[in-house]
Amino acid sequence: MHAALFRIPTARGLLRAAALTALAALLTAALPAPGARAAATLTNTGFESGTTGWSTWSATGQDAASYAEAGGRSGGSRLTHWSASAYRVETYQYLSGLADGTYTLTAWVRSSGGQNTAHLALRNCGSVEQRTDLPVTSDGRWIRLVTSVAVRGGGCTVSIESDARAGDWINVDDLSFTPGATGLSVRGVDVSSLGKSEDLGGVYRGTTGTAGDALGLLRSAGADYGRLKVWVDPADGYNDKRHVLETAERLKARGMKLLVDFHYSDIWADPGAQTKPSAWSAHTYEQLRADVYAHTHDVLNALKAQGTTADMVQIGNEINTGLLWPEGSTDDWDRTAGLLRSGADAARAVSPSTRIALHLAHGGDNALYRWWFDNATARGVPFDVIAVSFYGYWHGSLSALQANLDDISGRYGKQVMVAETAYPFRLDSKDDHENIIDLPGELVTGYPATPAGQARWLRDVMNVVEAVPGRRGLGVFYWEPTWTAVQGNGWDPADPASGNGWENQALFDYTDRLLPAAAWLRHR
Secondary structure, X not given: OOHHHOOOOOHHHHHHHHHHHHOHHHHHHHOOOHHHHOEOOOOOOOOOOOOOOOEEEEOOOOHHHEEEEEOOOOOOEEEEEEOOOOEEEEEEEEEOOOOOEEEEEEEEEEEOOOOOEEEEEEEOOOOOOEEEEOOOOOOOOOEEEEEEXXXXXXXXXXXXXXXXXXXXXXXXXXEEEEEOOOOOOEEEEEOOOHHHHHHOOOOOEOOOOOEOOXXXXXXXXXXXXXXXXXXXXXXXXXXXHHHHHHHHHHHHHOOOEEEEEEOOOOOOOEOOEOOOOHHHOOOOHHHHHHHHHHHHHHHHHHHHHOOOOOOEEEEOOOOOOEXXXXXXXXXXXXHHHHHHHHHHHHHHHHOOOOEEEEEEOOOOOHHHHHHHHHHHHHXXXXXXXXXXXXXXXXXXXXXXXXXXXXHHHHHHOOEEEEEEEOOOOOOOOOOOOOOOOOOHHHOOOOOOOXXXXXXXXXXXXXXXXXXXXXXXXXXXXXXXXXXXOOOOOOOOOOOOOOOOOOHHHOOEOOOOEEOHHHHXXXXX
């Protein structure tokens, strides 16, 4: 869709903006004080009555940069912030007579991006102001956002704010302000490569440059969950049971929870490669079912025995096409399901409270998820969480991610999470190995390969997951934030000379310092 089809300034909107400019002083004088008009219910939530019930304030004297115009998400109108010159404007309602408690603001938004800031805010509520930033919506589709606040004293201001350059715009529509809370219970990091990196001399520093423990730095930034992959018999000896046990102890000592990610392979498993472990290569299907059970039980039971019981477990990694090919390929769904049930049964036998996740890639592909989970549920595969990989440069738009998470969480009655996401903070490579994402054309529109662009990406993915209805959005894991360019810690466990194509997407920069994106792990 061409940008002109969904950007803000329609002809009617421009005429209205001009009229508002001429009447700005009169309008400002006519607005009653917030207390004089405040009510306990948000009014004109779809802007079908123009901006009636809403007030406007502009730090730059450009009240006309806030106006209602045609093109609503569900009705005929929407709120727009736009001006041909740089502007700062706020559209707000003050509510009073509220019972004390926690409330959630929900709004549907679109944005050009590029603003200094564009956000929803809840302030003057008797507690710390809460904000949710608007994502870039380059595909023109609406995205639902939420933000919640504790109201004390009966009042609260619902605010939509822009500090923007000339031509930047936002659309907002279909707001609600209702009792209840939002939030994410998982703010995770996959630190599978950390142990090997440290053994080979990897160093991690805080934002001031002082060296420290990588897990401690990530925990202090807000991470509350660690994800560790486990291979059966890897060539380099890492990501095996022993190393998972060692890192699990460190995670738990930091007060973090643990997700164990079973690949059922000696090397990377993903939609294009589900290679059986060498030790299982000649086994029949029934032997493979026994292998999956024994391996899963062995690792999880060892974790339990050392006092670091897994809080969640993935039965397979990015299993779009099945696992343990060819026997476990989704070309034969009955066999795929049998292997998955074996892993889940082993996890439940060790710890009934450990949550079971099933994990696919391509998190914006709703047709894939419906097909896959319809088949899994029809065959009685047990699971508690649907986990998705979502890399915006491969897997679609944020709106596609939202649509998929909304649908599958409701369709299957399960919580959902992003088990993998990441974004580059620069494009060049620190080692001699070509980075996976290293060209401007590979980036997501509106998210530059800068520390700020990386931070915005993680922020916006977390905001999308938080907005899944019914609090079914569980959380987000950042993939391999500690996989920096350390010689010997490359992508191929069988080749110590292999390089790392991921160091420009880590959460530590090329001087080993923690990047600003890590601060978003302290999400509400």
